[in-house]
Amino acid sequence: MRQKNIFSLRLRATAVKNMIMSLVVQQGHSPDDPLAVFIMGPTATGKTGLAIALAEELPMDIISVDSAMVYRGLDIGSAKPDAKTLAASPHRLIDICDPSEAYSAGRFRDDALTEMGQIASAGRAPLLVGGTMLYFRTLQQGIAELPDADADIRHQLDHEAKNKGWDYMHQRLAKIDPESAKRIHPNDPQRIQRALEVYEITGKSLTELWHEQARESLPYRRVKIALMPADRVDLRKLIERRFDAMLDAGLVEEVEKLYQREDLTADLPAIRAVGYRQVWAMLAGEYDTKTMREKAINATAQLAKRQMTWLRKESECNFIQPESVKLLNLLKNLSFLL
Secondary structure (H helix, E strand, O other): OHHHHHHHHHHHHHHHHHHHHOOOOEOOOOOOOOEEEEEEOOOOOOHHHHHHHHHHHOOEEEEEOOOOOOEOOOOOOOOOOOHHHHHHOOEEOOOOEOOOOOOOHHHHHHHHHHHHHHHHHOOOEEEEEEOOHHHHHHHHHOOOOOOOOOHHHHHHHHHHHHHHOHHHHHHHHHHHOHHHHHHOOOOOHHHHHHHHHHHHHHOOOHHHHHHHOOOOOOOOEEEEEEEOOOOHHHHHHHHHHHHHHHHHHOHHHHHHHHHOOOOOOOOOOOOOOOOHHHHHHHHOOOOOHHHHHHHHHHHHHHHHHHHHHHHHOOOOEEEEOHHHOOHHHHHHHHHHHO
C-alpha cells in the first residue's frame, strides 16, 4: 500500500511538472523574481477577452499595453473595453492621457513598472495585455537615452518631406540606419521623422545609440503568450468585420468630437492611431466614406502584419493560435506558476 501511494505521488508530481514545463518561462534577475504574464498578438485576435477570463479566475491584475487606449476619448476605434467591463475587470494605464499629449514608450515603461510593483507587492501577478509591441520591447529591454526634440530640425524635416514625400524620407533613413528603416514602416512619418531627427542632432543612428547603451533587464519572470493566427486571410476578414462594427457603434461621431477641438491636429500621436487617422482625413475632405473604410481596413491589416513580425522576434515566447486557446489548460498551467 505504501509503495502504491509513493507511486501515485510520483505520478502526480510528474503530471504537475509536465504542466509547468508546457509553458515557457523567461527568467528575470533571479529565480525568486515575481511572475508577470504577457498576452501579446496582432489586432483582432481576442487578447482582451483572454486577459479578462484569466483575471477572473487567478490572482492577477490587468495592465493595458496599448498606445491608443491610454487616451481619453479614443474608445470605439481603439476597441477599449466598455465602462461595464472595466468596472468588473479594471485595466491599468487606460484613459491616463488627453489626446493633445504625446505618450512615449519610455513613459510607458516608467508607468508600467510602477503598476507592476504595486500589483506584485499586493501578492498578485501583473497581467499585461495589448498589441503595442514597442511598449513590450521597451519594458523588457529598457530604452536608449535620446535627445529632446528640436523644433528647428523638425521644421526642416517636415519641409523636406512636404517637397519630396515620406517615401523619399524613408529611403534616406535606410541609408543612414538600415536596421531602423526595416523596423519603421514607410507610412509611419512620426517615427521616420524622429529617427532622422536623432541622427541630425547626434550624428549617430538610433541603432548605434541603442547598441552603445546598456540594456536594462526586467526584474520579473515572464510567461509570454502570443496569439498568432494561422490564416492571414481569416484575420483580414475579422479586421473588416470589426471595423464595420466600430462604424456602426459610432466611430465617425467619436472622431468628429475630437475634430471639433481646436487644440488637436492630424500630426498628434493620438490622431495618427489606425482608424482615427483615416476618419480624421475623411472629415477634412481628403476622401469619401467608402475610401476611408478601405484605407482604415488596409492600415489595420498592415499593422497586424507588423505586429506579427515583431512577435516572431520575441524570445522564449508561447505561440498559440487564437482559435485553439484552451482556457482550462492555460488556467491550470498558470495556477501552478503563481
